Amino acid sequence: MQIILNTFGSFGDVHPYMALAMELQQRGHTPVIATMEIYREKIEGAGLEFTPVRPDIPQPKEQDTELIEKIMEPKTGPRYLTEQVVFPAVRDSYADLLKAVAGADLLVTHPAAPAGPLVGRKTGMRWISTVLSPFSFISAYDPPVPPYWQWTRKLSLLGPGVMRFLLNLSKSTYKAKAVTEFRDELGLEDTGNPIFEGQHSPTRVLALFSKLFAQPQPDWPPQTEVTGFCFYDGNREVRIPDELIKFLDSGAPPIVFTLGSSAVWVARDFFRESIEAARGVGRRAVLLIGDERNLPSSLPEGVIAVDYVPYQSLLPRACVVVHHGGVGTTSQGLLAGVPTLIVPFAFDQSDNAEHARKLGTSRTLYRKNYLAPRVANELNELLRRPYYARRAMEVSRKLQQEDGPARAADVIEQILSGTPNSNEELAYASGR
Numbered sequence: 001m002q003i004i005l006n007t008f009g010s011f012g013d014v015h016p017y018m019a020l021a022m023e024l025q026q027r028g029h030t031p032v033i034a035t036m037e038i039y040r041e042k043i044e045g046a047g048l049e050f051t052p053v054r055p056d057i058p059q060p061k062e063q064d065t066e067l068i069e070k071i072m073e074p075k076t077g078p079r080y081l082t083e084q085v086v087f088p089a090v091r092d093s094y095a096d097l098l099k100a101v102a103g104a105d106l107l108v109t110h111p112a113a114p115a116g117p118l119v120g121r122k123t124g125m126r127w128i129s130t131v132l133s134p135f136s137f138i139s140a141y142d143p144p145v146p147p148y149w150q151w152t153r154k155l156s157l158l159g160p161g162v163m164r165f166l167l168n169l170s171k172s173t174y175k176a177k178a179v180t181e182f183r184d185e186l187g188l189e190d191t192g193n194p195i196f197e198g199q200h201s202p203t204r205v206l207a208l209f210s211k212l213f214a215q216p217q218p219d220w221p222p223q224t225e226v227t228g229f230c231f232y233d234g235n236r237e238v239r240i241p242d243e244l245i246k247f248l249d250s251g252a253p254p255i256v257f258t259l260g261s262s263a264v265w266v267a268r269d270f271f272r273e274s275i276e277a278a279r280g281v282g283r284r285a286v287l288l289i290g291d292e293r294n295l296p297s298s299l300p301e302g303v304i305a306v307d308y309v310p311y312q313s314l315l316p317r318a319c320v321v322v323h324h325g326g327v328g329t330t331s332q333g334l335l336a337g338v339p340t341l342i343v344p345f346a347f348d349q350s351d352n353a354e355h356a357r358k359l360g361t362s363r364t365l366y367r368k369n370y371l372a373p374r375v376a377n378e379l380n381e382l383l384r385r386p387y388y389a390r391r392a393m394e395v396s397r398k399l400q401q402e403d404g405p406a407r408a409a410d411v412i413e414q415i416l417s418g419t420p421n422s423n424e425e426l427a428y429a430s431g432r
Contacts, residue, residue, distance in 0.1 A: 001105040001416050006034040006053060006097055008086070008113040011261040012328030014039055015232035016132060016208050016404075017108070021048050022232075023405035024412065034100045045237055053096040053115075055089035065265075072266045074147035074367075077346045079174070082112075082195065087178040090115050094182070101125060106416055109201070111136045114179045114194045120201060121188050126415055129201035133327040134214035134355065135348035137207075138171065138196060140164035141217040145351040147344055164219070171196055197221075204415060206408050209331065212398055213355050225411050228404030229331040233312040240313045244286070247304045253319040254284035254302075255379065261308075263324040263345040264290035269370075270343075272296055274322065275303055276372035281379045283319065311336070320382050322375070325349030330356055337396030339363075339388035341378050343370055360391035 003024055005017045014035060021031035025048065032049040033039075038059050043050040070080045093115035101107055101119060107127045109116030120127030131137065135144045140160040144167075146152060156163060171193060179194040192198035205224040207214075216226060248254070257274040259267055271287050271294055278285035279300065287305040289295055295305055311329070315321050315336035323329045325342040330352045333340040340362040342353035356362035363378050382388050 002030045002032065002103065003106045003108060003412065004032050004034050004051075004097075004101050004104045005108045006100075006113050006116045007110040008035060008053075009110070009262075010326065010328075011234075012326040013110060013112065013132065014042070015234070015328055016130075016230035017110070018043065018046060018048060019230040019232040019405045020108075020208075020408050022046070023409045027409060027413070032100065032104075034097055042237060051096075051100045053100065053113075054092040055085060057085070068265045072263060072346045074346045077147075082174075082176070083178075086112060087114065087176060090118075090179050090182050094118055098123070106412065108206075108412070109199070111199050114176070114199070117191075117194065117199055117201070118179075118183060118186060118188065121191075122186055126203065127201045128204045128206060128412065128415060129199055130206045130208055132208050133348045133352055134207075134209065135351040136199075137217065137220050138167055139217040139219050140167055141219060142214060143167070144348075145354045147346045147350045160219075204411060206411060208404060208408065209327070210334075210399060210402055210404070212359065212395060213331075213334070225407075227407040227411065228402035229335070229399065230404040230408060231312070231331065231335060234310040238308055238310055240309050241306060244304060244306055244309065244314075247284075247286070248314075248317050251284055251302070253317055254278075254286045255281075255320045255322060256286045256288065256315060256318040257322045258288035258311075258329065259290065259324045259345075260326045260329045261290070262326065263349075264288075264294065266345070267294050270294075271305075273370055273372045273375060275300065277375035277379060278303065280372060280376035281383065283379070283383075286314065286318070288314075320379055322379075325353045325356075327352050331399075334359070334361060334392075334395050335399050337393045339382040339392050341365060341375070341382060343367055359395055361388065361395055363388075 005021055007013050007017045017033055021033055024031040032051055033043050034051045034053045037052045037056050040050050071077050097115050097119045107120050107125055109129045111131050138144055140163040143156045143163050174195050176194045200221045205221045207224055207226040208230050210228045211226050255278050271289060284302040288308060289305050290307060299305060311332040315332060318338050320339050321333045322341045323333060325344040326349060342356060342362055342364050344350040344353050345367055353364040357364055363382060365378050
């Protein structure tokens with residue numbers, strides 16, 4: 001079968017679909033990843049088929065710094081990204097994706113790519129939607145933690161009824177006018193706000209994370225299937241440098257500091273403060289700086305900086321991992337089996353940090369408080385209390401027993417074959 005996987009965003013938004021595509025490819029299907037042109041080389045280099053879907057956003061290093069700052073601003077960034085970048089391009093995205101699905105057997109969509117559901121509904125083709133983190137469900141039973149006003153998580157004590165009212169009030173401010181107007185032009189039914197309930201397929205919603213990370217909630221779409229994380233390592237693209245291997249082999253496990261592939265472009269003083277914090281706790285450090293512009297002016301003994309290394313090659317060799325809380329990096333940190341300190345910047349990162357904290361593997365320090373003495377205090381807690389290392393290993397062992405891509409592929413094949421896989425579907429199929 002030919003399966004189109006439409007996604008948009010950073011590495012954390014692309015890697016899960018690459019992992020799923022590889023699983024589908026091994027099963028004899030033809031998966032095609034439909035996303036921004038900047039990922040063509042990455043995807044084709046991994047042996048997968050690619051088709052471009054606008055908007056065409058330049059590589060981060062080629063972008064205006066002011067644009068990245070606006071996107072990564074905690075309070076206004078999500079609205080800026082959707083209203084100024086994603087939604088205005090919905091017609092172009094739709095045209096590209098409509099061309100891509102011609103003759104395809106199934107469409108798989110991403111929560112931040114609003115043209116996907118429109119194509120799925122307009123064509124009537126088989127369509128499955130996905131989410132990458134529990135934040136996308138905006139659940140009143142597991143209230144999302146925003147990247148600003150973190151104290152709002154305490155409001156959950158008021159119960160799901162109050163939380164539902166507050167969340168609906170907040171959601172009502174997101175109009176997605178460019179998408180809804182285009183939806184009406186296409187003659188499609190209003191199935192809800194494209195950012196929230198309108199993104200979900202009525203057939204199946206794949207939650208591409210582990211039940212360890214978040215349990216299903218009563219107000220999730222009933223057609224949701226939790227598959228487990230879909231890990232992609234990237235070792236086909238980048239090998240761990242010999243210099244780094246020598247560094248790792250020459251001493252105690254270091255602290256790894258990373259900001260993924262998005263927050264790294266607004267790092268500011270993150271790596272400088274990280275060096276001082278590592279020195280403060282007497283530990284070596286590996287800095288994944290993303291770009292030479294983030295390279296500190298001098299590196300003391302016991303500190304090494306590299307642009308990027310596949311996480312599964314590096315993180316298990318750390319004593320602690322400090323990162324921004326993107327769901328891709330968060331999941332890799334959990335898989336590595338080491339304690340983590342999460343420093344949220346924007347989007348779902350605060351919420352991911354809260355789920356990791358509840359697992360007992362992580363602590364959270366918000367970006368505005370990221371100063372060497374505070375960081376050192378948090379690192380000392382993670383390093384000196386055996387509980388964190390023990391819980392990290394327990395969670396890692398459980399995650400290693402899961403196979404997110406295989407479970408997601410199983411569901412996809414069930415949909416393609418028309419085989420019911422729940423009591424609800426069996427009842428429907430029998431006419432009850």
